[in-house]
Amino acid sequence: xxxxxxxxxxxxxxxxxxxxxxxxxxxxxxxxxxxxxxxxxxxxxxxxxxxxxxxxxxxxxxxxxxxxxxxxxxxxxxxxxxxxxxxxxxxxxxxxxxxxxxxxxxxxxxxxxxxxxxxxxxxxxxxxxxxxxxxxxxxxxxxxxxxxxxxxxxxxxxxxxxxxxxxxxxxxxxxxxxxxxxxxxxxxxxxxx
Amino acid sequence: xxxxxxxxxxxxxxxxxxxxxxxxxxxxxxxxxxxxxxxxxxxxxxxxxxxxxxxxxxxxxxxxxxxxxxxxxxxxxxxxxxxxxxxxxxxxxxxxxxxxxxxxxxxxxxxxxxxxxxxxxxxxxxxxxxxxxxxxxxxxxxxxxxxxxxxxxxxxxxxxxxxxxxxxxxxxxxxxxxxxxxxxxxxxxxxxxxxxxxxxxxxxxxxxxxxxxxxxxxxxxxxxxxxxxxxxxxxxxxxxxxxxxxxxxxxxxxxxxxxxxxxxxxxxxxxxxxxxxxxxxxxxxxxxxxxxxxxxxxxxxxxxxxxxxxxxxxxxxxxxxxxxxxxxxxxxxxxxxxxxxxxxxxxxxxxxxxxxxxxxxxxxxxxxxxxxxxxxxxxxxxxxxxxxxxxxxx
Numbered sequence: 001x002x003x004x005x006x007x008x009x010x011x012x013x014x015x016x017x018x019x020x021x022x023x024x025x026x027x028x029x030x031x032x033x034x035x036x037x038x039x040x041x042x043x044x045x046x047x048x049x050x051x052x053x054x055x056x057x058x059x060x061x062x063x064x065x066x067x068x069x070x071x072x073x074x075x076x077x078x079x080x081x082x083x084x085x086x087x088x089x090x091x092x093x094x095x096x097x098x099x100x101x102x103x104x105x106x107x108x109x110x111x112x113x114x115x116x117x118x119x120x121x122x123x124x125x126x127x128x129x130x131x132x133x134x135x136x137x138x139x140x141x142x143x144x145x146x147x148x149x150x151x152x153x154x155x156x157x158x159x160x161x162x163x164x165x166x167x168x169x170x171x172x173x174x175x176x177x178x179x180x181x182x183x184x185x186x187x188x189x190x191x192x193x
Numbered sequence: 194x195x196x197x198x199x200x201x202x203x204x205x206x207x208x209x210x211x212x213x214x215x216x217x218x219x220x221x222x223x224x225x226x227x228x229x230x231x232x233x234x235x236x237x238x239x240x241x242x243x244x245x246x247x248x249x250x251x252x253x254x255x256x257x258x259x260x261x262x263x264x265x266x267x268x269x270x271x272x273x274x275x276x277x278x279x280x281x282x283x284x285x286x287x288x289x290x291x292x293x294x295x296x297x298x299x300x301x302x303x304x305x306x307x308x309x310x311x312x313x314x315x316x317x318x319x320x321x322x323x324x325x326x327x328x329x330x331x332x333x334x335x336x337x338x339x340x341x342x343x344x345x346x347x348x349x350x351x352x353x354x355x356x357x358x359x360x361x362x363x364x365x366x367x368x369x370x371x372x373x374x375x376x377x378x379x380x381x382x383x384x385x386x387x388x389x390x391x392x393x394x395x396x397x398x399x400x401x402x403x404x405x406x407x408x409x410x411x412x413x414x415x416x417x418x419x420x421x422x423x424x425x426x427x428x429x430x431x432x433x434x435x436x437x438x439x440x441x442x443x444x445x446x447x448x449x450x451x452x453x454x455x456x457x458x459x460x461x462x463x464x465x466x467x468x469x470x471x472x473x474x475x476x477x478x479x480x481x482x483x484x485x486x487x488x489x490x491x492x493x494x495x496x497x498x499x500x501x502x503x504x505x506x507x508x509x510x511x512x513x514x515x516x517x518x519x520x521x522x523x524x525x526x527x528x529x530x531x532x533x534x535x536x537x538x539x540x541x542x543x544x545x546x547x548x549x550x551x552x553x554x555x556x557x558x559x560x561x562x563x564x565x566x567x568x569x570x571x572x573x574x575x576x577x578x579x580x581x582x583x584x585x586x587x
Contacts (some may be wrong), residue, residue, distance in 0.1 A: 026369045030199045039368035042310070061371070063467035065332070065364050066555045 004060070006151055007068045010053040011087050012077035014046055017138030021077070022053035024142050024164065029057045031160045032152045037062050050085050057151050071095065075145050077124075077137050079103060088115040098144050098190065100124040100137050105193035120148050122190040131181040139179055143186035154187055195440065196374040202365035205333040205372055206272065206298045206358070207232035209340035211242055212380040215296075216267035216387075219247035219258035221277060224310045225362035226300035229272035252277040256284035256295075263293035264402045266392030268344065271295065274362060275302035275316045282320070288355045289324030290418060291403050294347030295355040297325075298340065301463070301514075302362040303550045311551020312362040314462070315515040317491075318524045324418050326356040326425050327492040329462040334372050335489075336360040338442060341375065344384050345432040351424040359491075361464040363551065375440060383439060422493045429490055446495040448487040449502055451477060455484025457566035458503060460529055461512040462488045465547075465554055472559040483563050488525065496532030503533065508541040508569040510562045512582070514548040522579050541575050547582035558583050 008025070012018025019040040026038030037056040043049070054068045072095040076087050079101035088097060096118040099108065108119055124140035132139075146157050161183055165176045200208060207229050210218065218237075220230035230246075237246040245262075249255045255271050262269040273281065278299060288295050303309040304316050317327060326346060330336040339358040347356040360366060375383075393402060406414060426446065433444040450470050452458060459469050466487035476483040486502060488495075503509055511530070513523020521527070522544035530542050545562060548554045562582060569575055 023369055026199065030371065035371050036199060037368055037370050039363075042363055042367070064471050064556065065361070065368070065464035065467050067553050069555065 005056060005058045005062070006073070006149060007071045008055040008057070008073045008075065008145060008149065009068050009071040009091075010055075010075045010077065011081050011085055012051055012053070012137075013081070014049045014051050016077050017136060018051055018075075018077045019053045021075075021138035021142045022055050024138075024161075025055050025145065026057075027164060028142075028146070028157055028160050029055075029151060031163075032156055034058065034151075035060060035062050041067060050081055073098065073145060073149050075141055076100060077141050082108075082111045086113075088112050091115065091117065093117045096120055096148050098122065098141070098148050100141055108193060119193050120144065120190050121193055122186060124186070127182055127185045127189060131185055132175070132178045136182075139182045140186035143183040144190040147187050147190050158183060196376065198372050198374050199369050200333055200372050201228070201367055201369050202330075202333040202336050202360050203228035203300065203367065204232060205337040206300075206340060206360070207236070208374065209337045209380075210270055210298070211236045212375070212377050213268075213270070213340070213344065213384050214242045214381070215244055215270045217245045217247065217259065217262035217269040218271065219249050219255045219262070219269065220271045220273065221249050221252050221255050223252070223274050223277035225302055225312075225366045226272045226274040226277070226298065228366075229298055229300070252280040253284060256281040256288060259295045260284060260288050260291065260293055263288075263295050264291065264392065265394045266389050268348075268387040269295050270297070272298040272300065274300045275304050275310075278316045278320065279304055285320055285323045285325065287403065290414070292353040292418070292421070293355060294344065294353055296340070296343040296347055297355070297357040298336070299357045299359045300362045300366045301359050309550040310362070312364050313514045313549050313551070314359075317357070317359050318515045318517070320357075321492060321524060324354060324422065325492060326352075326354050326422070326429075327490075328356070328358050329489055329491055330358060330360040330365070331464055331466045331487065332365050333360075333368070333370050334442075336365065337372060337374070338436065338440070338444065339489075341380055341383065342432045342436050342444070344387070345435075346425060346428050348387060348389075349428045350390070352421050352428050354418070354421050354425060359463065364464045373440070373442075379439060383436070426490070426493050426495060444489060446490040446498055447502070448489060450485040450487065452484035452486055452502060452506075454482060455505075456482040456507045457563055457570060458484045458486060458506045458509045459512060459559065459562055459566075460486045460488065460499075460503075460509060460525065462491065462514070462525065465512060465514070465559075468554060468556055469559050472556050472563065475556070476560070476563055481563065481567070491525070494528050494532070496528065497536055499529060500533045500536035500538045503529075503540055504538045506540055508543070508566045510543040510545055510566055512545050512547055512562070514546075516546045516549065520579075541569050543569065543575065543578050543580060545580050545582040552583050554583060
């Protein structure tokens with residue numbers, strides 16, 4: 001078993017791109033030479049229903065095949081989940097949670113059942129609207145978890161994502177710049193509360 | 194040099210099919226294997242394969258089209274899951290009894306009902322006596338590697354049996370993981386082209402396929418099928434040896450993990466084996482002599498070899514991801530214990546039914562099995578051998 005294993009759990013709602021974000025994270029980590037897993041937990045798939053996705057990132061091959069119950073990091077893509085889903089369940093206290101929200105620290109500590117680890121927030125709506133003109137929270141949240149977890153160096157991450165976007169948006173090159181700006185803005189605007 | 198990639202299990206299977214470039218693929222989409230024909234149909238559209246893709250209206254027709262294609266002399270493949278395999282049922286037996294080496298990618302899912310789209314082996318276990326070779330795969334890499342080896346085994350003149358490659362629905366089929374791909378040319382050379390000895394489109398040898406076969410000869414033909422299945426064991430190992438020379442990746446009938454000096458062992462298949470390896474390592478750190486045996490080749494069943502590999506352990510637990518509903522134990526359990534009994538091995542054995550309908554199997558679950566095994570060794574008492582793992586208590 002590897003000691004360098006990092007486990008991340010994503011909470012979002014169907015249609016917000018949490019699954020896509022987990023796959024992009026896996027891609028980015030893979031491109032820096034890591035062993036990765038990226039998988040969603042499939043339930044009844046409907047727009048707006050709570051969904052969970054997972055990442056494992058390691059320097060050595062990953063053999064375990066189960067969901068993640070004691071994550072190092074949790075990413076919450078939609079803060080309306082905070083009152084209905086136990087997002088900090090099993091979250092390690094030396095880990096952290098990253099939330100897309102404009103709510104204050106006092107509210108968050110309360111709604112997270114007194115979680116003692118670090119809490120980071122980012123207004124992914126603001127980042128997305130300012131850079132893309134539309135609300136796509138997954139791109140800023142991806143940058144936020146890279147920043148908080150430190151699983152890869154920011155420069156390498158941005159460089160890799162530029163390549164991914166060029167490939168992904170080959171037919172819509174006009175959106176590449178906005179997505180890159182969203183990542184850069186997210187890296188600087190995520191903050192600990 | 195192999196190609197470092199990251200693919201889901203379904204992408205891995207579709208990629209293997211692309212590199213194999215079979216003459217015919219006939220498939221009907223069903224979760225969780227849908228992506229395999231979906232990806233493959235894009236390979237057909239963009240010209241990266243020259244396969245005839247038959248988009249049929251049901252799985253019964255998918256298997257029928259594969260049978261027709263193979264009988265005509267073509268190499269045919271398909272993919273399915275759960276109820277799709279159920280609908281093929283009639284044709285599954287016809288494929289094997291006509292000795293047509295069709296290759297199927299089976300992404301394991303619970304057979305209804307009630308409706309469940311998640312992983313267990315009720316689909317595969319339903320066809321375990323149908324005369325198909327069945328290989329199981331721990332992860333995307335093994336699903337890919339097994340497919341690359343499949344035609345060499347199935348089409349071998351001493352075998353000529355259809356073959357299915359199983360992997361876990363969602364758990365590996367939809368998980369993106371690292372994989373080492375083999376270069377296209379190497380795969381092409383390894384798999385080779387298909388030259389059947391007898392085939393319908395050979396105008397030099399007019400023949401009928403699948404006519405009436407009554408009291409006079411059906412028995413002998415079934416014996417030949419059984420003989421072919423026995424032959425397959427040797428062929429599977431020969432092909433694996435050649436595959437190892439090409440890739441460095443070693444495959445046997447089963448994989449032993451820290452089993453040499455183990456006192457307690459778990460027997461399992463597919464992705465559970467990866468989770469179990471992590472548990473074995475954790476137990477070894479505590480000085481507990483735990484081991485694992487992962488069954489790769491389920492049909493033909495390597496009864497003698499497994500009995501030998503387990504002969505030195507004090508207690509073994511066999512994990513079945515489907516319940517045979519026979520009141521006595523899971524299918525893999527029964528095969529393992531009957532194999533041990535016939536080979537004079539009297540190791541204490543427990544049957545665990547687990548993971549039904551996609552119930553997640555954690556390292557804690559697997560650890561609890563080893564704890565149970567330690568208890569059996571300590572007391573010498575098996576108690577109830579027919580157990581459930583991860584069942585709700587309330």
